[in-house]
Amino acid sequence: MPLDLTASSPDITRAICDVPSESDQETALADLVEQAIGALPHLEVHRDGDTIVARTHLGRAQRVVIAGHIDTVPINANVPTRDIEIDGQSYIWGRGTVDMKAGVAVQLKLAAELVEPAVDITWLWYDHEEVAAELSGLTRLAANRPDLFEGDFAILGEPTAGIVEGGCNGTLRAIVRTKGVRAHSARSWIGENAIHAAAPILARLAEYRPRTISVDGLDYREGLNAVRVTGGVAGNVIPDLCEVEVNFRFAPSRSEEEAVAHVRSVLQGFDVEITDLSGGARPGLDAPLAQDFVRAVGGTPKPKYGWTDVARFSKLGVPAVNYGPGDALLAHHDEERVLVSQIEEVERGLRAWLMTSA
Amino acid sequence: MPLDLTASSPDITRAICDVPSESDQETALADLVEQAIGALPHLEVHRDGDTIVARTHLGRAQRVVIAGHIDTVPINANVPTRDIEIDGQSYIWGRGTVDMKAGVAVQLKLAAELVEPAVDITWLWYDHEEVAAELSGLTRLAANRPDLFEGDFAILGEPTAGIVEGGCNGTLRAIVRTKGVRAHSARSWIGENAIHAAAPILARLAEYRPRTISVDGLDYREGLNAVRVTGGVAGNVIPDLCEVEVNFRFAPSRSEEEAVAHVRSVLQGFDVEITDLSGGARPGLDAPLAQDFVRAVGGTPKPKYGWTDVARFSKLGVPAVNYGPGDALLAHHDEERVLVSQIEEVERGLRAWLMTSA
Numbered sequence: 001m002p003l004d005l006t007a008s009s010p011d012i013t014r015a016i017c018d019v020p021s022e023s024d025q026e027t028a029l030a031d032l033v034e035q036a037i038g039a040l041p042h043l044e045v046h047r048d049g050d051t052i053v054a055r056t057h058l059g060r061a062q063r064v065v066i067a068g069h070i071d072t073v074p075i076n077a078n079v080p081t082r083d084i085e086i087d088g089q090s091y092i093w094g095r096g097t098v099d100m101k102a103g104v105a106v107q108l109k110l111a112a113e114l115v116e117p118a119v120d121i122t123w124l125w126y127d128h129e130e131v132a133a134e135l136s137g138l139t140r141l142a143a144n145r146p147d148l149f150e151g152d153f154a155i156l157g158e159p160t161a162g163i164v165e166g167g168c169n170g171t172l173r174a175i176v177r178t179k180g181v182r183a184h185s186a187r188s189w190i191g192e193n194a195i196h197a198a199a200p201i202l203a204r205l206a207e208y209r210p211r212t213i214s215v216d217g218l219d220y221r222e223g224l225n226a227v228r229v230t231g232g233v234a235g236n237v238i239p240d241l242c243e244v245e246v247n248f249r250f251a252p253s254r255s256e257e258e259a260v261a262h263v264r265s266v267l268q269g270f271d272v273e274i275t276d277l278s279g280g281a282r283p284g285l286d287a288p289l290a291q292d293f294v295r296a297v298g299g300t301p302k303p304k305y306g307w308t309d310v311a312r313f314s315k316l317g318v319p320a321v322n323y324g325p326g327d328a329l330l331a332h333h334d335e336e337r338v339l340v341s342q343i344e345e346v347e348r349g350l351r352a353w354l355m356t357s358a
Numbered sequence: 359m360p361l362d363l364t365a366s367s368p369d370i371t372r373a374i375c376d377v378p379s380e381s382d383q384e385t386a387l388a389d390l391v392e393q394a395i396g397a398l399p400h401l402e403v404h405r406d407g408d409t410i411v412a413r414t415h416l417g418r419a420q421r422v423v424i425a426g427h428i429d430t431v432p433i434n435a436n437v438p439t440r441d442i443e444i445d446g447q448s449y450i451w452g453r454g455t456v457d458m459k460a461g462v463a464v465q466l467k468l469a470a471e472l473v474e475p476a477v478d479i480t481w482l483w484y485d486h487e488e489v490a491a492e493l494s495g496l497t498r499l500a501a502n503r504p505d506l507f508e509g510d511f512a513i514l515g516e517p518t519a520g521i522v523e524g525g526c527n528g529t530l531r532a533i534v535r536t537k538g539v540r541a542h543s544a545r546s547w548i549g550e551n552a553i554h555a556a557a558p559i560l561a562r563l564a565e566y567r568p569r570t571i572s573v574d575g576l577d578y579r580e581g582l583n584a585v586r587v588t589g590g591v592a593g594n595v596i597p598d599l600c601e602v603e604v605n606f607r608f609a610p611s612r613s614e615e616e617a618v619a620h621v622r623s624v625l626q627g628f629d630v631e632i633t634d635l636s637g638g639a640r641p642g643l644d645a646p647l648a649q650d651f652v653r654a655v656g657g658t659p660k661p662k663y664g665w666t667d668v669a670r671f672s673k674l675g676v677p678a679v680n681y682g683p684g685d686a687l688l689a690h691h692d693e694e695r696v697l698v699s700q701i702e703e704v705e706r707g708l709r710a711w712l713m714t715s716a
Contacts, residue, residue, distance in 0.1 A: 169544065173593055185605045186527065186664035187687075188568075188581035195584035195602070196564035202557035210546075223546035226553035227593055232586030235531055235605060235634070239585060244553070247543045247593060276593070306544035329545075 003036040005112035009347045010092060010340045012105035016070075017081045017096045023071040023135075026050040026127040030070060033108065033125055042115045043123070046148065050127035051137035053148050054111055056120050062289060063120040063150065064354070065318065067309065068104040068157040069129030069137070072096040073332050090340040097338040099130075099331035103157025103324030106347045110354065117354040122151060129309065133278065138312055153289040154313040155350075158304075159326030159338075162345045164294050165304035166218050166283025166321050168311055172248040172259050173227075173276035176201050176267055182233060182240040191238035195231045198242040201270060202226065205246070208266060213251035216283045218303040220251035224266065245275075249305065252280030252314075281311040284319030296356070297323065297349035323349075361394040363470035367705045368450060368698045370463035374428075375439045375454045381429040381493075384408040384485040388428060391466065391483055400473045401481070404506065408485035409495035411506050412469055414478050420647060421478040421508065422712070423676065425667065426462040426515040427487030427495070430454040431690050448698040455696040457488075457689035461515025461682030464705045468712065475712040480509055487667065491636065496670055511647040512671040513708075516662075517684030517696075520703045522652050523662035524576050524641025524679050526669055530606040530617050531585075531634035534559050534625055540591060540598040549596035553589045556600040560584065562624055563604070571609035574641045576661040578609035582624065603633075607663065610638030610672075639669040642677030654714070655681065655707035681707075 003015060021029040030050035038045045043054040050070070072095050081094035092102070104125060111123045126137030133139060141148060158165075178198045183191025210222040224246065231242030246267070250259040256279045264272050284290055285301055294301055304310070304322050313320035325342040361373060379387040388408035396403045401412040408428070430453050439452035450460070462483060469481045484495035491497060499506060516523075536556045541549025568580040582604065589600030604625070608617040614637040622630050642648055643659055652659055662668070662680050671678035683700040 171544070171594075184664065184687075185581065185583055185585055186529070186607050188583050188607070189579065190687075193564075193583055195587050196560060198587075199557065199560035199564045202554060202560055206551075206554035206557045221547065223543065225543055225546050225551055225596055226589075227543055227595060227597060228590030229553050229556075229587050229600065230590075231584075232588075232603065235585055235603065236529075237585060238583055242587065245590065245593065249544050249546070306542065329542075329548075332542075 003032050003108070005036050005108055009106045009109045009343050012109055013092055013097060013102045013338070013343060014081050016101050016105055017094050018079060020075055020079055021071050022074055023128050023131045026071050030127065033070065036108070037111060040112055043111065046145070048141050048144055049137060051141050052125045054123040056117065058116065058120050060118065060120040062152040063122060065122045065124060065149065065151040065154040065313065066107055066157070067124035067126065067154065068100055068107050069127070070104060070125050071127055071130050072099065073130050076334060078334065078336060084337065091337040092340060093337040095336055098159045098326035098336050100158055100324060100326065102326055102338045102343045103159065106325070106343060106350060107157055109347065110350055114351070114354055118356055119354065121354065122148060138309055149313065149316055149318065151318050153287060153293065154310065154318045154320035156308055156310050156320060156322045157324035158308050158322045159324050159328045159331055160322045161327050162325055162342050162349070163299045164297060164301040164321050164323050166285050166301050167215065167252045167281040167314065168304040168306060168308050169220055169222070169249045169251060170254065170256065170259055170280035171278050171307045172250065172263060172274065174246045174263055175273045175275055176244045176246055177271045178242045180238065180240045183238045185236045185238055188238050194239050194242040198231065198244055201244050201267060204266060213253055215251055215253045216285055218283050218301060220303045221305060222251055223249045250280060252282045255279065278307055278311060281314030281320060283321070284314065287319040290319050290321065293353055296353035361390050361466070363394050363466055367464045367467045367701050370467055371450055371455060371460045371696070371701060372439050374459050374463060375452050376437060378433055378437055379429050380432055381486050381489045384429050388485065391428065395469060398470055401469065404503070406499050406502055407495060409499055410483045412481040414475065416474065416478050418476065418478040420510040421480060423480045423482060423507065423509040423512040423671065424465055424515070425482035425484065425512065426458055426465050427485070428462060428483050429485055429488050430457065431488050434692060436692065436694060442695065449695040450698060451695040453694055456517045456684030456694050458516055458682055458684065460684055460696045460701045461517065464683070464701060464708060465515055467705065468708055472709070472712055476714055477712065479712065480506065496667055507671065507674055507676065509676050511645060511651065512668065512676045512678035514666055514668050514678060514680045515682035516666050516680045517682050517686045517689055518680045519685050520683055520700045520707070521657045522655060522659040522679050522681050524643050524659050525573065525610045525639040525672065526662040526664065526666050527578055527580070527607045527609060528612065528614065528617055528638035529636050529665045530608065530621060530632065532604045532621055533631045533633055534602045534604055535629045536600045538596065538598045541596045543594045543596055546596050552597045552600040556589065556602060559602050559625060559628060566624060571611055573609055573611045574643055576641050576659060578661045579663060580609055581607045608638060610640045613637065636665055637669060638665070639672030639678060641679065642672065645677040648677050648679065651711055654711035
């Protein structure tokens, strides 16, 4: 059944959640989006894999990019959606309702409705966000059509409970290794225990007091954690290797290089291999268009802790914020559900700004 | 080809090493042993699975049990055996040469040769020693025929380089667990990191100074080690569980209960689950027959660090020692090899004592 973009944004949320689109299986939903958006004469549509780009060309002074990913984490029996009520409030329950098809639904509705917005808009619905960065539709599109990212401001529809969240923390992963010498555990003094040698690594992580760093007026809370530890050969062997995987979430005021240097300094004396590194994004709320946006949608902006694709736009020099319906703590959760009133609120906020912003 | 027990003990070693007998595949070798030993009129032979028991009944005042296992760890391409020379000394190289077919070869040769020993002898060749204790041929035999274990003294032919090694350390395994609360690592302050909580476990193990405890004149060196550590859910999740597997090798003066209490006291405050526990065996060198044996074979007795089946005899009240050719450090090793002169030396030592002991 084709998508009806004249329906309400909650109804569009239900419709697109009920079309499963786990990462790498987005084609059915991308086809529906392309079909519905392609029928609108005020938009120029481009498709790249399962990413759909739709642009106005009204000759406005400024262009805003509004983006959302159409994939979800594994469904785990949480589709089709259902309507539930908690404490007198209406929710849509199911995989993708928070992360982030309610946001996409608002975007689709406004893309169809706003024939003459006050700014030119690039709508961008993309695939493969919930998996490794190199698989992302945005990575592919940036290689094939970098021009489509051009804009003066960008809004990611990631769940922020209808509050503008600026920028995002960066993330770094590293493997910290200790080595030893194998021996039979009945003669342990002949060997060297690599797991025992890892004791100071865990102690330093346990003692570490993460900072909260203010960037452009928003407070970014950091975190340095062991996310995995492995070591051991057999129940009667002194282990010769122990690996601790560490994840550092760092404020956007630190560069990638500074984040690496910080982790190396905390774990000084140990063998540290950086395995993954994505810089954060400054909130960019000092840009006039951003300030105008915050005024229009209301509320007090917050920092975004998780890494999101705003960092891509930030790297390209486009100030970007997160703004969408849904509680981020329920993303990927088996109790994933979105407040219907929040979908409508975000729809109103976006519409108001897009129709009036200079 | 049947076994020729009139051959030299090194030749018998070669012959029985060249019949593969990894644990659970001992039948071919057990058949050969039964056939050769069954032909000797001075021995009463009993077979239980792949365990062969052969006894003299000369009405001697004392009975000695002499035992050896016929299985090996996986062959890993180390069979057939070959003769090599290192620093002018002759070795037989290959799987099982040390652990423990050279010892079994000496036993087979003497079982055939000693028609009228000075003590009654129970020869015991058994299966499934290199795997879980409940699979051992001795466990099965103890259930089916406990009377066959009766004796005044027992000698295990495990590799001791021709030096009497008394008793053995006990061994205990435990899982030490820490728990936490899962959270997204971008909001780590919402969770509790179970891996960080394990820092004091590793620190206590690293700081632990194992004791050396003198038991009946022999010094038993203990050891308390982490042999495995695991924790972690995913690269972006604060882990809610960490497990450290610990192995305690303890002197035979500690009972199993005391060993458990010691580990619990070192790791006080943590959740400790005992998963495996085998008490050690006191050296038993104060028994007159044992002292006589040590005098006859010469050398200064040492403690045995690894757990061996002497502990079974010890539990039954039979003093037991380890005495066999081969360097225990080469057991299970890909460079497993036995000194030919050591095989001959152990053969001479055993023969001299068995022919003259009171």
